[in-house]
Amino acid sequence: MEKAAAALGAACEVRPGMRRLLLTSLFLGAIFVAGVPVAFAVESLVNKKAPEFARRDLSGTSLDLRSFRGKVVLLNFWATWCAPCKLEMPVFTAWQRHYGPQGLQIIGISMDDGPEGVRSLVAKLKLNYPVVMGDARLGERYGGVLGLPMTYLIDRNGVVRAQFQGETDLNTMEKELKLFLVRR
């Protein structure tokens, strides 16, 4: 690989200082292509800007996270096969009804493989907030959604303020939520 970097460097007249960078890039590229085991970089999103995304929800309406700036957003990653997720969602529906007028917007992101079962569960639970289909790419942008449920609390400025993973105490989540609803 060193030879390859040197050859490429020579061919492109790369300055010597750039050679290390080139070598590192080639190494990382090789890892990506070959699928060599790597440690997954886990970085907390708390106090960072929430990664933006735009998708169509289950009803076909376009949903852009940026358009919710000014609201407190509860971004909930879930799936139809996830038992604790299904226990949370009726509570989220009640919160959307109760806190919606104060500026809460809940958004569901289904991590199911396809939308078929998702549509029927959304109808069965009578969810009153939008649901979009997620995928591995979106999961990675949120630091790797490697277990469900996973919920992010995003403040009115689009900054992630809390992350709730797994079977969460919903009273704690509600308290945090209320704190950010009163802040303008």
Add this chain to the structure above:
Amino acid sequence: MIFGVLGRAGPISVLALLLAACLQMHAQGPFSAPSENSAFSIPQAQLIQPEELNRLLHTGGGEKPLVLQVGSRVLFAQAHIAGAEYCGPGSQAEGLQQLQNRVAPLSRTTFIVIYCGCCPWNRCPNAGPAFRLLHGLGFTRLKVLYLADNFGTGWVDKGYPVERSK
């Protein structure tokens, strides 16, 4: 009054029932009871801890198990145990069929580790049915990776090697 109706054994029976109910609630968390398909139903002796599996996979010499993920494809695509294969969700008939097809040509003495990690252990809908299928097929060297909360905290956060799907 109740104790009087139940007789002398009444108080003890009522206390025993209350204690059993409390223990059950403690074991299962604050929500409703997990289904019989949950990973909770897998015998303790069949479990393997993340530390042990990582050691098996990354120390030379010993036999390395075939590692099969029996949960979500979307989660698998983000990160999975290096070298693991995706075999479909154990909670669905298609997933179990995929798993059955994968193991059909294998010797029943093949060392297999299955894992999911989609949800907290006692809520996982996939590992239990997948385990029962393989056990029923006669695999004798079968382990299930114990991931208490999920794959993220149980494996990835510990810095054990993972791959992403290409």
